[in-house]
Amino acid sequence: MTEAWTIVALVGLGTVVIKSLGPMLLGGKPLPRQIGALVALLAPALLAALVAINTFGEGRNLTADARVLGVAVAAVATLRKAPVLLVIVLAAGTTALARALGA
Amino acid sequence: MPAPERSHRDGVRQVMPLAIAVVGFGASFGVLARAAGMGVVSPIVMSATTFAGSAQFAAASILGAGGGITSAVTAALLLNARYGPIGVSVAPYLSGNRWSRFVHAQLTVDETWAVAAEGEGRFNPKVLLGAGLTLYAAWVGGTAIGVAFGDLIGDPATWGLDAAFPALFLALLVPQLTTRDARLAALIGAAIALVLTPFTPAGVPIIAASVGCLVGLRRARGKATT
Numbered sequence: 001m002t003e004a005w006t007i008v009a010l011v012g013l014g015t016v017v018i019k020s021l022g023p024m025l026l027g028g029k030p031l032p033r034q035i036g037a038l039v040a041l042l043a044p045a046l047l048a049a050l051v052a053i054n055t056f057g058e059g060r061n062l063t064a065d066a067r068v069l070g071v072a073v074a075a076v077a078t079l080r081k082a083p084v085l086l087v088i089v090l091a092a093g094t095t096a097l098a099r100a101l102g103a
Numbered sequence: 104m105p106a107p108e109r110s111h112r113d114g115v116r117q118v119m120p121l122a123i124a125v126v127g128f129g130a131s132f133g134v135l136a137r138a139a140g141m142g143v144v145s146p147i148v149m150s151a152t153t154f155a156g157s158a159q160f161a162a163a164s165i166l167g168a169g170g171g172i173t174s175a176v177t178a179a180l181l182l183n184a185r186y187g188p189i190g191v192s193v194a195p196y197l198s199g200n201r202w203s204r205f206v207h208a209q210l211t212v213d214e215t216w217a218v219a220a221e222g223e224g225r226f227n228p229k230v231l232l233g234a235g236l237t238l239y240a241a242w243v244g245g246t247a248i249g250v251a252f253g254d255l256i257g258d259p260a261t262w263g264l265d266a267a268f269p270a271l272f273l274a275l276l277v278p279q280l281t282t283r284d285a286r287l288a289a290l291i292g293a294a295i296a297l298v299l300t301p302f303t304p305a306g307v308p309i310i311a312a313s314v315g316c317l318v319g320l321r322r323a324r325g326k327a328t329t
Contacts, residue, residue: 004141006172007162011179012152016209018183022190023208028198031191038319039192040224043217044285045292045315046185047276050213052293053308054269057300070266074273084274088120091270095263 070095109221114233117218122241124267125156125214127259129245132159134253136246139167143250150246154239155212158182161305182306188313189216196226210235214268217275284318291315 031039055071056062070091077087129150136146141163153159158179165175193211197204207228215238219231259265280286292315299308 003172004139004145004166007166007175007179008141008145008149008152010172010176011158011162012149014176014180015153015155015158015183015186018180019186019190019208019211020205021187022192022194023197023204023211024201026191026194027201027204028195030195036195036224038316039188041284041288041316041319042188042192042313043220043224044276044279044289045312046189046309047217047272047279048289048293048315049296049309049312050217050272051269051276052296053300054265054272056297060301060305062297062300066263067266067269070263071269071273074266074270078274078277084117084271085120087274088124088267088270091266092124092263095266096261097263099261099263 066095066098069098109227109230111229111233114215114218114227114230114235115237117230118214118234118237121214121267121271122237124259124264125238125241126245126248127262127264128156129242129247130249130252131259132156132163133246133249133251135160135167135249136163137250137253139163141166146250147243147246150243153179153183154209154242155179155183155186156242157305178304178306181304181310184306184310185313186211188310189213192216192224193219193226193228193231196228198228207231207235210239212238214238214271217272220275220279222279222281284321287318288315291318 030036051071055067056064058065073094074087074091077090082090132150133146136149136159137143141149146163149159149162161182162175162179165171165178189211190208193207193216197207199207211231212235215231215234216226218234219226219228221227276289280289292312295314296308296312299311303311
């Protein structure tokens with residue numbers, strides 16, 4: 001139990017500090033133009049990484065399971081300009097169905 | 104997005120479908136944390152203070168496997184290292200006082216950051232706050248449900264809820280791919296993340312994917328010389 005509380009305290013404190021750094025030190029001030037241009041590309045780079053890892057990652061392995069089908073359907077729906085809610089529901093539904101069928 | 108300016112309520116509305124999935128994952132964290140010997144109160148306190156799903160799952164599972172404090176804390180903080188650059192990206196749009204910036208910073212997680220993004224590096228702090236408070240309530244509430252009623256809840260994967268996250272990130276990524284640089288940054292980011300996954304501890308692939316934004320240097324330099 002003491003071990004658990006130590007982890008809760010250290011991870012909590014560390015995370016609060018990491019999340020705070022940018023907003024507390026740079027808050028409200030525009031970034032220098034060149035840095036701004038790079039940070040603008042951070043969103044596509046990180047979002048694409050999050051898509052890739054959440055679709056194919058399983059711990060330290062890469063797998064192709066039922067999630068791939070769900071995300072493929074989500075990709076088609078997104079390209080057809082479906083609302084985000086529908087995209088998410090289609091992805092979860094497809095994945096659940098594929099798992100129920102044993103994929 | 105040149106649409107009318109979005110408000111707190113838009114943040115709540117846009118993150119709502121994810122919030123339902125987050126309640127499910129919060130509950131499964133509660134179950135896992137209890138099974139790992141964290142008791143009843145500490146998992147809920149962790150969700151309320153850390154508010155970062157993947158890091159909490161990593162810490163609890165390492166603790167449960169007898170991995171020790173150092174490796175649990177290191178893994179969790181590596182997973183959260185991406186909130187360094189993410190925090191820098193939203194910082195210019197948080198113009199409130201220290202307290203307000205602190206609250207917005209704590210509510211900035213992958214999903215709320217993605218929903219608040221308005222393209223070309225702009226972020227809407229109202230959407231961030233609305234989405235953040237909604238997701239926070241879902242995560243902490245879900246954890247409490249999991250700790251209390253653990254065995255009654257099935258695995259969220261049965262409902263395909265694990266596919267909801269990449270689907271959201273994809274739906275928010277596609278409208279941002281309007282320039283060549285953005286498409287290149289996305290491609291490099293995804294490639295780095297996948298290539299590193301088998302070889303590095305969890306968290307490193309995502310933070311390394313930030314390197315994808317360096318394609319912007321090309322254009323900056325090109326402008327400077329012309």
